[in-house]
Amino acid sequence: MFRPANRQLAHSFARLSLSATVRPAYRSAAFARIAPVVGVSSSRSYSAKPPQRPKKNNNSGNNGGRWEPGQEKKDLGENQTPPESSESPARPLPDGWVRLTEEEVRHLEYFFKNTPPMKGSTKFDHVFEDLKKYGAPLEVREMIAKQKAGSLGMMDGIKAVRALSKFIDEIPNMTQNAQNNTFTSNKPGQQDNAFRDEGKEQGERQQQEQQQQSQEDQRQQQHRSQSTGNKENQKGGPEPPRFDVGEMAVGIGGLIIFYTFYSMFSGESSREITWQELRKNFLDKGLVEKMVVEEDRVRVYLNREATQSVYPDSVAARPGFHYYFSIGSKDAFERRLDEVQAELGIPSSDRIPVSYASPGVVQNLLFAFGPTLLLIGLLGFLSRRAGGMGGGGGGGMFGFGKSKAKMFNQDSAVKVKFADVAGMDEAKLEIMEFVSFLKSPERFQRLGAKIPRGAILSGPPGTGKTLLAKATAGESQVPFFTVSGSEFVEMFVGVGASRVRDLFSTARKNAPCIIFIDEIDAIGKSRAEGGGFRGGNDEREATLNQILTEMDGFNTSEQVVVLAGTNRPDILDQALMRPGRFDRHIHVDRPTMKGRQDIFKVHLKQIVTKEDIEHLTGRLAALTPGFAGADIANAVNEAALVAARANATSVEMIHFEQAIERVIGGLERKSLVLSPEEKRTVAYHEAGHAICGWFFRWADPLLKVSIIPRGQGALGYAQYLPSSDAYLMNTNQLMDRMAMTLGGRVSEELHFPTVTTGASDDFKKVTRMATTMVTQWGMSEKVGPLHFKSDENTLQKPFAESTAQTIDAEVRRIVDEAYKQCKDLLIARKKEVALVAEELLRKEMLTRDDLVRLLGPREWPDKEEFTKYFDGKQGTAPPPFPTESTDSPNEPQPAMFEKKADEPPVEDAKN
Numbered sequence: 001m002f003r004p005a006n007r008q009l010a011h012s013f014a015r016l017s018l019s020a021t022v023r024p025a026y027r028s029a030a031f032a033r034i035a036p037v038v039g040v041s042s043s044r045s046y047s048a049k050p051p052q053r054p055k056k057n058n059n060s061g062n063n064g065g066r067w068e069p070g071q072e073k074k075d076l077g078e079n080q081t082p083p084e085s086s087e088s089p090a091r092p093l094p095d096g097w098v099r100l101t102e103e104e105v106r107h108l109e110y111f112f113k114n115t116p117p118m119k120g121s122t123k124f125d126h127v128f129e130d131l132k133k134y135g136a137p138l139e140v141r142e143m144i145a146k147q148k149a150g151s152l153g154m155m156d157g158i159k160a161v162r163a164l165s166k167f168i169d170e171i172p173n174m175t176q177n178a179q180n181n182t183f184t185s186n187k188p189g190q191q192d193n194a195f196r197d198e199g200k201e202q203g204e205r206q207q208q209e210q211q212q213q214s215q216e217d218q219r220q221q222q223h224r225s226q227s228t229g230n231k232e233n234q235k236g237g238p239e240p241p242r243f244d245v246g247e248m249a250v251g252i253g254g255l256i257i258f259y260t261f262y263s264m265f266s267g268e269s270s271r272e273i274t275w276q277e278l279r280k281n282f283l284d285k286g287l288v289e290k291m292v293v294e295e296d297r298v299r300v301y302l303n304r305e306a307t308q309s310v311y312p313d314s315v316a317a318r319p320g321f322h323y324y325f326s327i328g329s330k331d332a333f334e335r336r337l338d339e340v341q342a343e344l345g346i347p348s349s350d351r352i353p354v355s356y357a358s359p360g361v362v363q364n365l366l367f368a369f370g371p372t373l374l375l376i377g378l379l380g381f382l383s384r385r386a387g388g389m390g391g392g393g394g395g396g397m398f399g400f401g402k403s404k405a406k407m408f409n410q411d412s413a414v415k416v417k418f419a420d421v422a423g424m425d426e427a428k429l430e431i432m433e434f435v436s437f438l439k440s441p442e443r444f445q446r447l448g449a450k451i452p453r454g455a456i457l458s459g460p461p462g463t464g465k466t467l468l469a470k471a472t473a474g475e476s477q478v479p480f481f482t483v484s485g486s487e488f489v490e491m492f493v494g495v496g497a498s499r500v501r502d503l504f505s506t507a508r509k510n511a512p513c514i515i516f517i518d519e520i521d522a523i524g525k526s527r528a529e530g531g532g533f534r535g536g537n538d539e540r541e542a543t544l545n546q547i548l549t550e551m552d553g554f555n556t557s558e559q560v561v562v563l564a565g566t567n568r569p570d571i572l573d574q575a576l577m578r579p580g581r582f583d584r585h586i587h588v589d590r591p592t593m594k595g596r597q598d599i600f601k602v603h604l605k606q607i608v609t610k611e612d613i614e615h616l617t618g619r620l621a622a623l624t625p626g627f628a629g630a631d632i633a634n635a636v637n638e639a640a641l642v643a644a645r646a647n648a649t650s651v652e653m654i655h656f657e658q659a660i661e662r663v664i665g666g667l668e669r670k671s672l673v674l675s676p677e678e679k680r681t682v683a684y685h686e687a688g689h690a691i692c693g694w695f696f697r698w699a700d701p702l703l704k705v706s707i708i709p710r711g712q713g714a715l716g717y718a719q720y721l722p723s724s725d726a727y728l729m730n731t732n733q734l735m736d737r738m739a740m741t742l743g744g745r746v747s748e749e750l751h752f753p754t755v756t757t758g759a760s761d762d763f764k765k766v767t768r769m770a771t772t773m774v775t776q777w778g779m780s781e782k783v784g785p786l787h788f789k790s791d792e793n794t795l796q797k798p799f800a801e802s803t804a805q806t807i808d809a810e811v812r813r814i815v816d817e818a819y820k821q822c823k824d825l826l827i828a829r830k831k832e833v834a835l836v837a838e839e840l841l842r843k844e845m846l847t848r849d850d851l852v853r854l855l856g857p858r859e860w861p862d863k864e865e866f867t868k869y870f871d872g873k874q875g876t877a878p879p880p881f882p883t884e885s886t887d888s889p890n891e892p893q894p895a896m897f898e899k900k901a902d903e904p905p906v907e908d909a910k911n
């Protein structure tokens with residue numbers, strides 16, 4: 001009767017078996033765990049027959065009664081079902097089971113009893129009995145055959161255990177049916193009464209045995225029967241058949257594991273010997289069972305049982321062990337063996353069988369082509385990885401070919417929406433089309449419209465190109481891949497292209513989705529650029545070509561939108577911009593006054609402030625012409641930090657103004673101490689700028705003038721409110737601006753015996769402005785309406801030498817005119833300059849109100865936003881917008897400083 005406890009045991013044993021066969025390192029540990037389990041079944045009381053002795057050869061009387069090789073074969077063919085004894089008539093077996101031959105069982109038994117650590121043990125005797133009577137899975141027979149051939153592997157053991165565990169799984173059915181006195185086979189509908197018959201038969205036999213056995217055995221038997229919980233027994237009925245299928249399976253499982261494990265890992269499995277040793281030790285004593293010739297050597301298989309009796313402690317008798325010796329030629333070996341056998345008087349019918357192992361076709365082919373195939377495979381693998389030549393990138397060597405794009409999807413969601421992007425209504429409108437395409441493509445396809453492939457977002461840094469792309473993904477609710485153009489560039493050729501392939505293939509898998517390539521100019525530069533100075537650009541070109549190919553590869557229904565951001569659309573390859581690739585070109589400019597106000601509103605949402613938002617944002621927007629969205633975000637955050645530093649409960653106007661001042665001019669340099677003479681020079685220099693700004697009609701209205709050093713190298717500055725949204729400037733405005741810029745130096749000339757280096761940056765601006773007027777804006781009569789593109793990277797000038805001279809002369813003329821205009825004013829207003837300079841020396845910083853107090857109201861009407869937000873009632877002092885500065889002699893000008901000074905027209909002049 002199968003006991004649930006045993007079933008559990010059997011299952012755990014099957015699991016344990018697998019791990020034991022798979023991990024040889026745990027050999028002893030596994031065995032230690034197996035042994036107690038096996039020990040459970042050893043308490044059964046089957047009668048164990050003593051191990052059979054090797055049969056003597058009765059056919060040949062001339063060999064001294066030694067063991068005759070081939071005897072077993074003759075008596076009992078290998079793998080041949082033994083003739084059933086009268087005790088055990090043929091009975092059906094479970095599916096997939098075979099009845100082992102006597103020789104096979106004996107082989108197993110011998111293995112057990114001669115392999116440490118089970119040497120001499122009789123604990124498994126009942127298992128061998130079971131094997132004889134009930135058979136075993138076919139896999140066990142195959143294992144035995146392989147072990148004999150020396151090719152038993154781990155998989156054979158695993159297969160056998162699997163077959164057994166399949167059988168174990170069926171045990172509950174058998175147990176159930178056994179209670180109803182029937183066992184069912186695996187096949188539905190087919191009755192298999194193998195174990196029922198076996199059980200009955202065994203029960204009867206055991207009852208007979210029990211009568212013959214000693215009293216003590218009987219008591220032990222009864223005790224055991226009781227402990228199995230047999231119901232009939234408890235009821236006091238007749239002794240039932242004591243057959244326990246689960247217990248038997250556990251026993252066979254243990255046997256399989258032991259057999260596989262120790263066959264494979266029981267130390268030395270072969271040893272070379274000489275022909276002389278073979279002859280003296282084994283041939284002469286008749287211990288050789290067979291020989292197998294393999295190429296240039298011969299395996300010798302000894303009859304183990306005979307060898308064991310002759311050499312009890314030798315390794316030669318160990319299961320799975322064999323000797324081998326080398327041969328010069330097969331003919332010579334056969335001749336020699338014949339001679340020896342003739343000498344020993346062995347009749348030709350009993351001679352040692354010799355077989356020839358042929359390596360087989362596959363093995364031959366492998367030997368011939370294996371190394372070459374391996375080499376080709378290795379090279380293919382490496383080149384595939386290095387160049388990422390496989391479809392979809394394939395990873396690249398050490399992962400180089402994999403795209404580094406970051407992916408955002410619904411989970412790691414892009415939370416940005418169009419509402420978070422302010423001040424670029426037209427750009428939003430344009431890109432909105434992509435959203436509707438991604439959301440409802442059928443609307444477009446129905447009318448036969450081709451879907452736009454992508455768009456280039458161009459514009460100055462920080463204007464919100466990335467933000468806009470993210471918002472597009474956020475609105476469309478699709479995955480968003482973002483990658484920077486520079487991430488495609490690597491030192492290995494082909495990696496960029498591979499990454500592009502990988503990116504697009506991932507995107508296709510995640511369609512509909514958006515790819516955003518930031519700084520596309522890193523790879524998308526015009527291939528014609530660079531003229532004769534090219535070199536090392538092949539990798540970049542290959543990457544660009546790959547992008548072009550991938551974009552061509554989209555079919556119109558593929559919902560992958562490619563957006564790209566750049567600050568330099570002018571240098572992009574024209575192939576990128578053609579229809580069918582980046583169809584749309586969306587320019588995102590610096591925000592207008594209204595745009596800045598909206599952006600301030602977006603960022604002020606997270607700020608605690610009690611100010612009136614409408615007025616606050618208007619004033620801040622007016623103070624920050626030329627600011628990009630990123631500058632605004634930075635200024636707002638800076639204001640909150642300033643307020644926190646001052647322990648304020650809310651961020652106030654003063655904090656915003658200080659923050660803007662800091663963003664524009666940099667940190668105050670309190671550590672920079674100027675001498676009184678230097679300070680005086682700076683004061684007169686700045687006063688010169690301030691007076692020009694106050695009295696020239698077309699100059700920008702002054703907001704603030706200061707002589708506190710800030711940032712890198714600015715010793716003082718005058719700040720104006722430029723005509724922020726003016727995109728056109730006339731000659732008058734340009735001349736006034738140039739004259740105002742020269743005001744610092746002219747003032748120094750007028751008030752000091754010598755001049756300083758402080759006006760260097762002013763000269764640079766004036767020269768650039770004048771040059772642009774002559775060469776690009778057609779503001780010189782002599783040069784005329786011509787545009788000469790100035791490119792500092794090219795050595796050739798786009799004009800003749802004579803034109804160059806004319807340009808030089810015209811630039812000089814314009815600057816001279818501005819200088820004269822400035823000098824005339826400052827001579828006329830020398831007293832006012834001194835007035836402002838002395839006040840500046842006293843207070844270090846003057847506001848517009850101070851100037852009104854010192855100079856009277858400005859003669860020219862102020863701009864509307866100026867009067868609206870700077871009426872002197874709000875705020876302490878207008879923050880700086882440094883348009884003019886006094887340079888320190890040695891230090892470079894801050895880039896920010898210069899840039900703001902020329903907004904917006906001179907920015908164009910750079911091109």
Ligand SMILES: Nc1ncnc2c1ncn2[C@@H]1O[C@H](COP(=O)(O)OP(=O)(O)OP(=O)(O)O)[C@@H](O)[C@H]1O
Binds near residue numbers: 420460461519565567
């Ligand atoms: N129009 C805007 N509305 C709101 N915030 C903005 C806007 N433009 C920029 N910002 C802020 O500036 C930050 C930086 O902007 P973003 O990275 O999009 O600029 P970009 O144009 O892509 O810059 P770059 O050319 O240097 O890559 C944004 O995270 C956002 O906080």
